[in-house]
Amino acid sequence: MTVATSKQPAPCGAWTSSITAAVVAAGATPLSQLAVDGGSVYWLEGRASEAGRSTLMGGQGTARAELTPLPFNVRSRVHEYGGGAYAVAGGQVFFSHHGDNRLYRVGADGQPVAVTAEGERRYADFVIDAPRQRLVGIREDHSSGAQYPDNTVCAIGFDGSETVLVDGNDFYAAPRLSPDGAHLAWLCWDHPRMPWEGTELWLADVAADGSLVNGRLIAGGAQESICQPEWSPDGVLHFVSDRSGWWNLYRYEHGVVHPLCPREAEFGGPQWTFGGSLYGFSSPDEIVCTYIEAGVSRLARLALRGGELAPIATPYQEIRELRVEGSLVALLGGAPTIALELACIDLSTNQCTVLARSIERLPEGVYLSVPQAVSYPSAGGRTSHAFHYPPCNAHYAPLAGELPPLIVIGHGGPTGMAASTLKLAIQFWTSRGFAVLDVNYGGSTGFGRAYRDLLKGQWGVVDVEDCVAGARHLAEQGLVDPQRLLIRGSSAGGLTVLSALAFHDVFKAGACYYGVSDLKGLDADSHKFESHYNQYLIAPPERADTVYRERSPIHHTDKLRHPMIFFQGLDDKVVPPQQSESMVEALRARRLPVAYLTLEGEGHGFRKAESVICTLEAELYFYLSVFGVPIPAGLQPVAIENLGDA
Template identity: 35%
Template sequence: MRRSLESVLHYPDAVSQVQATAEATYWLATIAAEDGRVTVRRTDGNHVVDVTPEANVRSRAMEYGGGAYSADGLTIAYCDDRTKRVHLVDGDAHRPLTPADSQFVYGGLHLSLADGVVLAVREDHSAEPEPRTEIVALSVHSDGDDEGRVVATGADFYAGPVLHGGRVAWYQWNHPNMSWDTASVWTASLADPSDAAPVYERDGVSAQHPLWLGDGKLAYVTDEHGYWNWRVDGGAEWRVDHDCDGPTWVLNGPQAAVVDERSIATVEYIDGRGVLAVWDTLSGDVTRLLTDSTDIESVAASAGQVVAVVQWADRPATVTSVAADGVRAQLAGGAVDGEVGDIALPQSHWADGPAGPVQGWLYLPSEPNPPLIVFTHGGPTAMAGASYDATIQFWVSRGFAVVDVNYSGSTGFGREYRDRLRGQWGELDVADAEAMVRSITGAGLADPARVAITGGSAGGFTTLKSLVSTDVYAAGISRYGIGYLPTLATDTHKAESRYCDGLVAPWPEGRDVY
């Protein structure tokens, strides 16, 4: 069945960022009918409640936000995009913790009622020449005038603060690195953070997303051995040849959660597809709870049950709980607005790129020798997944093949794959997309005379460069694409202000390369 344009433009409500306590399961719901307002919802297993019906729950920290709420029992702390304040909801009591009209922006929240604080990543936008980033503790007893007590300061970036037994853990990094280049895990006492010290710090290694196990041991992710794998400080490592985490573009928590004193539920990216697994840190056993998913956007756990925002190939994301015996329950999401029709399922397709194998997700229509559209994702340190995409389904239903390319520099395939693009942006990504086209058309899966390319932001740059430097495309569309790299290097936000140093060359010393 041919899909209409309306089926693409009318988005259903979306779900993201699950959390779980002994009393309830929470998630963020993006409400299409309210101009994309984001609210916190929760369920006790019987009823769904909108916890923040008047708010737009969103953070603006680190430009892209993340970590906009945190739950403890039946209490939540959240960032309101409308008032720019951190609020606390405790039963019927709803009050701001931070002042109005502040120069501070907050994100990466972690609520601990036992310690009486909300940990937060705070940006001071009055600082020059760029915002100063710190970790602070906000009092849950504030009457709306608490700007935060500093827990960690001095690094360029902070993320992932978590608290256990009076100790705070987080990860940090400094210019010119991005977090996936070099990042370190630290801890400090909440009462007296002057004892702050690194737990894991190595140049050229990305360590991130600390989690406190129930026994007080600290687990975190490191790509020391080439892939983002979990390890327990001073203890076990789970070493596998695929990533078990993703890049820090936002201040959300890890794609993982502590199940009990010894186990961690986490995403695993196997051939680019995110599945849900549980790692027993003592025995080393791994149990895969979900293998038919395409990605695991966030994970929570309570009372031995794992809850995740799960993405699928044939429907939008769901909030799904999975018991230890594998029994599932869908709590929210998954609705397709309007037409459904036949779903084109993705096939993992590998091509030989100039720097190594390149993966993409290929969608084929029923018609032979179709025209081909090449999708190039943004980032460029991002990932093309196999999850349901109404736009892709629209094109396939109308007889087009689509390939979503994970060119060199993409995440989800280990550090070597990701680092290939260093100093090669605009060259290797272009060559990889071309190699993918030639592989698909060479196999007779698409018409080589009818190939188009499209992408947005960094993918728009790849699109533009492909159109002027290769001969495989008949047409292309750059959507809000980057067209002039020097401007990107000199006129962007703090989080990406040194991004091009690694992708292209240090600025301004490498001006000629740009």
Template identity: 40%
Template sequence: MTVRTAPYGTWESPIDAMTAASHDGRPEFVGIVGDELWWTAPRPAEDGRRTLMRRRVDGTEGSVLPAPWNVRSRVMEYGGLPWAGADRGPHGQGPLIVFVHFADQRLFCYEPDVVGSRPRPLTPASPVGGGLRWADPQVHPERGEVWCVLEEFTGERPTDVRRCVAAVPLDGSAAEDRGRIRELCDDTHRFVTGPRLSPDGRRAAWIAWDHPRMPWDGTEVRIAEVADGGFSGARTLLGGPDESVAQVEWAQDNTLLAATDRTGWWNIHRVDPATGQAVNLCARQEEFAGPVWRTGQRWFAPLDNGLIAVIHGRGAQRLGVLDATTGELADVPGRWSEWDAALAVSGTRVVGIAAGATTGYEIVELDTRTGCARAVAAQHIDVVDPGHLPAPVERTFTGPDGREIHAHLYPPHNPGFAAPDGELPPYVIWVHGGPTSRAPLVLDLEIAYFTSRGIGIAEVNYGGSTGYGRAYRNRLREQWGVVDVEDCAAVAEALVAEGTADPARLAIRGGSAGGWTAAAALTAGSTFACGAISFPVLDLTGWSAGGETHDFESQYLESLVGPIGKVPERYRDRSPVSHADRIRAPFLLLQGLDDVICPPAQCERFLAALAGRGIPHAYLTFEGEGHGFRRQETIVSCLEAELSLYGQAFGFIPPSVPTLELRV
């Protein structure tokens, strides 16, 4: 191959915006029904809906529900497990599937193998506020019910909402009658997860927490006796304000397994359901769970033989099998370096969703008898020449006060191009959302879109990120807008100091909480020459005290910034909207008009504060998009606009993309 010399940013790449957009998203919420695998899959070209997929025993797989069916929950706005299934045996009528339809959030029942069957509603619509919403269903055919998390709006405000554990009849009698839905527990707690029924059917356990805590701050394990009419004697078994329990499951011996961070790390404990006494099964300074942004996530799953399939690690999460008796942990070999919190088990089978640095997320099955793991569904296919993919490197940088900062470095790479001698590449700092989250090191065609054109990427897992223990997570307590901004700047400056990046061509990019950090960084100093900001928080006072966000995060800032009643000036001083006069760099602002988590009002207020200051910028809005973009055409527009911004800010002309019009 002839290698051409061209400036960074101008390299021609086979990875265009359409390629990246059409492969956006990943399989989620895999489960086993009988011997079959089921999961949800993205459809960017179909208005960003998620379909329900099925892999039959013979290996064939396909979509079960045509457009416009959209299998996605809105509980806590970020959703959760949106479907469940029950196997009715070889002499039944095939699987019974229950799912949430995004458009109206009703729960539907579907019998795909029954001729002429169509999804039929199980729950009613509600005209009040956000209506009735459902997540984390557990089908109990023997009881004629599906147990779920019920989120019910009682008024028009986002915080006019209650949640509880509820039972919905499978016969459809509640489809038009709210009174037929049985509430299994009261609504004492603001938030709950779906209940897990013990093997002997005598007890149920679930997780609950209350404002102002977030689930990674402190939760409670609730346990109750199961009677004909519901739950009785509900009590707190484990947890508290300073202990986060992320997941509970029952072992075959009717003891409870819980992932709790009481040691400073989410480790799996065996819990006596009578006394709450907990024993750590594998004490390690590693995480065996993660933040509960969505109900129904599953980092571990007990097998019938007493072993436990676990996802664990420090930073990267890998799959292992834990012997609960000896504490021995054996990792599963394979090309996958990152596993999603979506384990399912049946007999000796473990099924999960995993990816690697050069492979996208695919469904992987482990046979615990042989230790053999293989991709069995939604398998990765190279849609571009792997030679155009970056070779990422895990890095640990030193930040202010000598603190560690974890990051992933994606250097520019294209086998057909080289930069002129002496030229340093531009680099973009990518800031993940959350902020209580983490950027995984996996194949991402959006990253390759830029690196294959000669633009380096550094994903920063700044202080406050998950995967590195509670102490690392707590660095951001009352320091949002400080620690995250400092850490991102420190990584950028370290890349310059070591001769990796061009000091004049640094950018920052983020969405949601990452958009906040990106905007705050642009107001904080001169490190970055430009920024790309998507669906951000920009005004802390309006977002929280002003009621501009949803219930789940409405008091998140109590821990991230501090109690607003005590430190109102901190909310003003840290908000980018208060310091629009400090911005000197051009920026791109991207916003979904249907976003209820970070609504357009945040962007509009920021732009009003910036008006007349002569800063080049562009503001692109998208009808029908919420928090995070899902539609193919939206993603294409955003990627091309972002590349054009970098070209204008860094002094190159990117080939084959429209020029973004920057206004002043």
């Protein structure tokens, strides 16, 4: 028997919810970097209670064990973003320790033993070459004292010896040995390209002494992005390329490249980190793969010779990683009501077992907003994409005739993608009566090369236009209040916020977390991997100064006309406090409502639970105050200057 309950009318934004700021601050356990070996599944698990270190876990079925005890932190710093921080094969486990950047081997007694010497070298994306008693991976050498480190493909002996196998390019990734150990494939690229712009796939023979001979370029170039080269069990090289305009699967055999399954779908993703995997071999004749269509991940079996793609049913709409060994498939999956989790699928029975969850106790379903994928017209005749989250709370409804306020969010990167996996930070808002639009603006991945390249030379323009168009679209559909449109973002997303408020008159308020207001400052602080990224995003060097000034909100503060709240870590070295302070002073001078919260001991990105709680609650208080919504009891007040003058 079901008892009907009526919802209480209350102003949107003032609804109470069990998804508190403290619940958001408690966050999720990070899960990443899967591997399978001998029927065992391995993964990295974040430990917030242990200074945020990543530890290596392994298990079969529902059993699990920790392989790297305190103080070991399994993390690589190659390219700064890392990834590919461990390797396992035949029960042997090697990993990179963030504390000293050395490689370690897990000994027979379970205790890690150092392999490489102390120094200024970092390692990532390594594979185990057991017959030669060595690892083959990427080495980043900082010992020269030069502005940028030297990157190579390197052999690291189990005895600690190191031999450079390939050098001369700015960047390398994905060295992969053939099953018989006779061949090595790898990726490389050079400035000013990023790996999603253009990479090269090389192949060489491995000589008797372990050196490489007969190296040859077999695919790729300045306008073709290749990722994830892998060998089939019978020794045929496969890879993902966007040569068709979409990251699709290919086979290299007898000197010829063959497409496996031409499709307007993405079987690969941007190589921000090492070691990503979106396909694997269940047999010499079959691949298990995940691909993205219309922003949603799907899982399938692909027959290698016939090209037939047979779907595998899962509850997931986002699949971040995928590893395959025979009938065992391990993946990280999430959906609108499923926080990211590690699942294992037995292909012989289709049984799915969850091995680890990022959030063990989810909020009640009555508070969870399920997003709808929307596409809408934007500037220049293009179509943009987003996920629309309507307000959701089983106990409250808007006042009669009231439309909800809308918060627009642009993802970071900016070469990245918003997915629909459950995020507590979004549900915090929707369960209080706000609608949210999570935008995959032009430049996002998951929609093909042409869509990704929309941001070329247009960062700060296309992303902003698509956020503006998305807000207008929902307002025109009668889904949100056109007089209560909000935009929030952090770091690069903060640039989108500031640009939207400076160059457009659509949003009525904004929240900027340690946001970029001066583009020129990014070049001065960039590391090697991203040091030329702005040439793609904004302008080549000869035009940079002019375009930077045109697009940097810090030079257009006279155009600001709506309330803003700023959050800034005082120890931020990436976007220093001066960038926020200049914007705050400009709003003060124009007598616009402004609030500014600084946080001691926080850098670029807030990590302390008390910081997350403080900033979320302050942002909520700010929005309610600006729109004249009653403030719920217990919400701490925030000093908002000039609010009475608005």
